[in-house]
Amino acid sequence: MTAGAPNGEALRVEHVAKRFGGVTALADVNLRLGRGEVLGLIGDNGAGKSTLIKILCGFHQPDAGQIFVGGEQVVLKSVDHARTLGIDTVYQDLALINELSVYHNMFLNRELVRWPLLSNRRMRRMAREHLEDMGVSIPSVEDEVAKLSGGQRQAIAVARSVYSDARILLLDEPLAAMGAKEGALILDLVRDLKDRGEVSIIIIAHNYGQILEVCDRINLLQHGSITFDKPTSQTSVQELTDLVVAEYRAARTSRLRPDPSTNAQPEPRP
C-alpha cells in the first residue's frame, strides 16, 4: 500500500494480523485514516472490527504488522500509551463503571487531581458543561451510571472520549443502544468535530444510512482484511448492503460444501 503525504495522515495500518488461539481474527489489514477524516468501518459480526479497534487503542497487541500514527511507526504498548499519542476509544461495551458517578466515569483514568486528592468539584462542573454542550440531559452528574438508560450511558461514553482532547477517535458502534433522536445527537457531534477538522475518526456501525451521512470514506472488513474502500460519494446504502449480504450468501452456500469458507482468501483490496 502506498502511503499518502505524511502531513495529511493521522493513522496508517499495514499488514496487521491477530490470532486468538486457533482463530484468526485479523488476517492482513491495511487501512489509512487521513487527518480530519471520518472513516466508516463496516463488516459482518465476527469480521474483526472490534479486534482491529482494540489493537488501535493499545488494548491488544498485533501478532504482525505495523501501525503509524502521524506518519511515525509506533508500538502501542497499552491503552495509556495510545492515549498519550492522542488515540481515544468508545468501546462497544462502553467501559463504564456502574458503581461510580457520571462525572467519575467521564474522567475515568484521567481524573483531575490536586495531589493527593481528587478535584471532585472541578470534575463535576466540567462534566456538567460537557454534557450540556452535547445536548445530553441527565438528572445529575452525581448519579451512579447504573441508574441511567442505555442511551444516556452511551452518550456519557462518547462524551468521555470526545472531551479527552484526542486527535484520533475510535467509535465502536456508538449508535447501537440509541434511539433515532439520541443517534442524531451523536452524529451531530461527529459532524461538529469534522467541521473543526482537528480530529480524525473511525466509526464502526451497522446502520449504513447513518454512517454514509457523516463519513468521508467507507471500508469493509471481511474475514480479517479490508476488501472494499471507497469514498462515500461513490457508494450507496444499496451497494454496502449488497456487499455484506453477498458475503452472507456465499458463506451460507459454502457451508453446504465440504470445505468451509474460512480458508478462502478474500480479494485483495482494489
Next chain:
Amino acid sequence: MSDTVDVAERVEPAPAGRPSRSLPRRVGEAFLRRREASVLVVAVALGVYFASASFAFLTQPNLVNIAQATAPAAIIAAGMVLVLVSGEIDLSVAAVYALAPFNMHYLVDYYDVPILLAIVLALAISALIGFVNGFITVVFRVPSFVTTLGTAYIVIGIVLTTSHAYPAPIPEAATETIRNWFGDSDWAHITWCLLIVAFFHVLLTRTRWGLHTIAVGGNPLGATEAGIRAGRIKIGNFMMVATLGGFAGMLDAFRIDTIDPNLGGGFGIMFTAVSAAVIGGTSLAGGSGTVIGAFLGALVLAELQNGMNLIGISANPYFLILGVAIVLSMIANVYLSRLRRAGRT
C-alpha cells in the same frame, strides 16, 4: 434547554415517581449514607442496651477492653475493604498477623537489628507476602480465595516451624516508650486504628487509587479498557492489607506482652475482619464498600462479645448472633444495591 434531547424520560425511577430532579439524587445519597448509618445505629443501640444492663460496661477499663478488641480487627478490615472492593479476598492476613511479631523477634534477638528497624522490616516482609498473594492472583490468574488459602497455610507453617510452636517474649531491646507506642498503653490501639481508618477512608473515597479500586472491582474489563492497570491496583491492595495485618499483630503482641504463635487463631481475626467489612456494608462481589462501615462493624462485634460477657451470657451464642448479623447485613446489601439499580433499563 429546548433543543436538548430528553434522554431522561425513560429512566424516571419507578418507586417515587415524583418529578423533582434532585429527589432521586437525595434518595440515593440517603441510601449511601444509610449504609454506614445503619451500622452506626446498631453500634449505638448495643452500647445503650449493654450500658443499661451492666454498670461495668461504661467504666473506663471496660471501654479500654472494647477499644482494644475493636482496633486490630478494624485495622485489618480497613485494608480488607480495599481488597474486597477490588474484587478479591485475602485469607492469609491472620497468618501474617501472627508472623510479623515473630519476625521482629528474630531480627532483634538473632540478628541484632535495632528494634525500630526490625519493626519496619517485619512490616516490609508482611507487605512482601501481600505482593506474593497479589502476584500469584494477577499473573497466574489463580482465584485469590485459593491463592491466599495456600499462602495462609504456608505462613502458619513458617510461624509454627520457626517458633517450634512456643511463644516468645517481646525483645528486651523494646524500650518502655516503644512498648507504649505500639500497644502497651490503654489507648494506643484505638488511636492507631482511628488514624488508619481515617487514612483508608480518604484513600478509598477521595483519591485516584480508591476510584480505580472501585472501577477494577465493579467492572474489571471496563476498567482495563479505560487503561487502568487492574493488576497493579490489586497487588497494591493485597500489600496494604498484609502490612496492616502485620501491624495489628505487632500491636497485639505488645499488648499481651508476649509473641504467641497462635495469635490470630490461624484464620480467626481474618474472619472477624471480613465479618466487620460485610456488616459494615462491603459487598464481596467487588465494587462497593466503606472503611468507616467496616470500623463500625468491628465495633459492633467487639461490643457484642464484651457485653454478653458482662451480662453473664455465655460466649457460645456469640457465634449465633455473629452469623445472623452477617447473613442479615448481606441480605440488606444485596437488597439495597438492587434498589439502587432499579432505574436501570
